[in-house]
């Protein structure tokens with residue numbers, strides 16, 4: 116509230132087609148979390164309070180600033196660093212200063228003459244054009260996120276406070292014994308209902324149940340079997356519920372409490388994702404977050420390129436290291452129990468003694484439940500889905516732009532609380548891809564917008580000090596080409612930081628990908644990063660006239676390929692046969708036989724972008740379906756198709 120006067124919301128509502136997810140936590144011990152996407156992030160907070168109840172609810176923008184310590188400071192925004200120092204406790208501020216010193220030392224020893232030579236030859240800004248990556252193998256342009264045609268797409272909206280009333284309950288976390296207590300902030304009578312999973316078989320991920328309402332006294336100790344609850348508090352005369360709230364808790368595993376020394380010096384890991392936010396869009400729509408990330412110990416990977424179209428392939432690459440085909444073949448998301456057997460990275464963390472958690476904030480579009488069967492058994496020690504299902508149903512919700520905005524008393528996005536979590540947690544704050552369709556995607560900058568999600572990595576001080584070489588590599592990789600497979604390799608690396616690099620496991624879907632704590636080859640190309648040509652943002656294109664006979668021919672064949680593909684799937688009987696309406700553009704990639712085509716098809720003015728290989732002698736594109744982006748908003752037009760894979764091409 117205080118400072119957020121407005122937020123940027125796209126004028127055209129986006130199809131709520133992608134997800135958002137939130138974060139999780141760990142405790143003093145560890146945890147792995149994974150969360151994902153879009154503007155809504157839900158709950159679980161870190162070591163400390165979970166679905167934290169805050170006196171003031173924050174927008175995603177504001178909440179993301181929480182780790183900074185700016186939380187309750189209504190003071191001046193223009194000078195965030197000062198604000199930080201005034202709100203932080205002395206000891207934290209001190210620690211921050213010394214870590215900053217370490218960091219700049221690392222920077223100083225960094226620049227070898229070789230790097231400087233590179234910088235001279237391939238500057239990130241050349242002839243007025245900016246690049247995220249600029250090497251002979253990859254020129255990835257860096258469009259201006261504040262261009263007027265982009266800003267036109269956004270309107271300023273006022274920030275909405277979900278619930279102005281004061282929290283009746285605060286969760287207090289005790290770091291010493293890793294326990295949670297419910298503190299009543301006023302004279303009230305309160306009870307809680309435990310939230311449990313309740314479905315069976317195909318419904319395992321879709322039902323929850325509530326336990327009986329258990330009355331509790333001041334500073335009630337939360338039992339370790341309770342990982343999520345809804346609370347009901349009554350003020351005198353206690354005749355009606357005055358406030359409902361929801362909380363979740365990550366309790367450390369019991370075996371860890373008994374033997375904490377075995378976990379000595381392992382960092383917690385938090386993957387915190389927001390769906391559909393590009394690097395450009397982060398800068399435009401979350402300016403304060405952007406400023407925070409760039410002023411603190413966050414390492415950015417500006418050349419981070421998605422490897423597949425939407426959430427599922429990109430997240431699977433991070434979590435399993437598999438490509439999309441193999442992820443589907445091996446993990447069977449369409450089968451009950453299929454995903455349970457999938458070798459997600461959190462299982463490796465669990466084997467090493469970590470407490471694990473996974474949560475998303477919008478049940479309908481959860482990565483593993485949207486058109487998939489979800490998990491039969493909870494995939495992690497703490498699983499956020501029952502909580503979200505319960506909150507969506509039991510508490511008041513408020514939607515905006517067809518997306519959940521307030522869940523209960525709080526914005527759907529949640530706070531990552533400080534309380535020392537960052538001292539021992541590697542945080543990967545990232546997105547799966549940029550805006551995939553709609554007006555933003557139709558601009559010239561849309562090509563890059565779609566392909567380059569943002570990613571920032573924060574490493575705790577003790578690791579920065581213990582592994583200076585790795586940190587130097589990470590810093591070096593800022594403007595190199597990287598992919599979700601590298602993040603998978605990085606997670607594996609975190610499990611064994613002392614293992615020499617040639618002994619570290621490589622992702623199944625990309626054997627040349629590796630941890631970002633190792634230097635990424637400056638001259639890497641997309642295929643070496645496991646990125647298929649179509650999704651590759653390295654773009655040295657030359658225009659081909661749309662009137663060129665081969666341009667026409669490839670376009671017609673492309674539309675035919677789409678028709679064939681759709682017709683080959685069951686459940687698509689009501690999809691129209693598409694016809695080429697207009698070729699918007701054709702571009703050749705370098706001197707290859709690859710072409711990027713944008714075209715409009717009828718009915719429905721469907722806008723497609725595809726990469727095709729052109730066999731000039733045969734005058735043919737390959738028989739198999741090329742990778743295709745759908746640039747206009749299509750959810751409403753594709754309702755008659757029940758097949759997930761064909762929705763993008765189906766016009767009812």
Ligand SMILES: *[C@@H]1O[C@H](CO)[C@@H](O)[C@H](O)[C@H]1NC(C)=O
Nearest residue numbers: 287288289290291292293294
């Ligand atoms: C935290 O737990 C420890 C161990 O049980 C106890 O001694 C200490 O008083 C607790 N701290 C707070 C603030 O309650």
Ligand SMILES: *[C@@H]1O[C@H](CO)[C@@H](O)[C@H](O)[C@H]1NC(C)=O
Nearest residue numbers: 301302303304350351352353
């Ligand atoms: C709480 O309110 C009730 C009803 O008004 C009153 O009887 C009781 O004394 C109050 N308790 C405290 C601790 O103030």
Ligand SMILES: *[C@@H]1O[C@H](CO)[C@@H](O)[C@H](O)[C@H]1NC(C)=O
Nearest residue numbers: 437438439440441442623624
């Ligand atoms: C995907 O991965 C599998 C298993 O590693 C491999 O056999 C297959 O060729 C890969 N497919 C693509 C399209 O890269």
Ligand SMILES: *[C@@H]1O[C@H](CO)[C@@H](O)[C@H](O)[C@H]1NC(C)=O
Nearest residue numbers: 252638639640641642643648
């Ligand atoms: C990428 O680089 C490798 C190694 O230099 C090379 O074999 C491959 O052909 C390149 N791929 C593309 C698409 O340029």
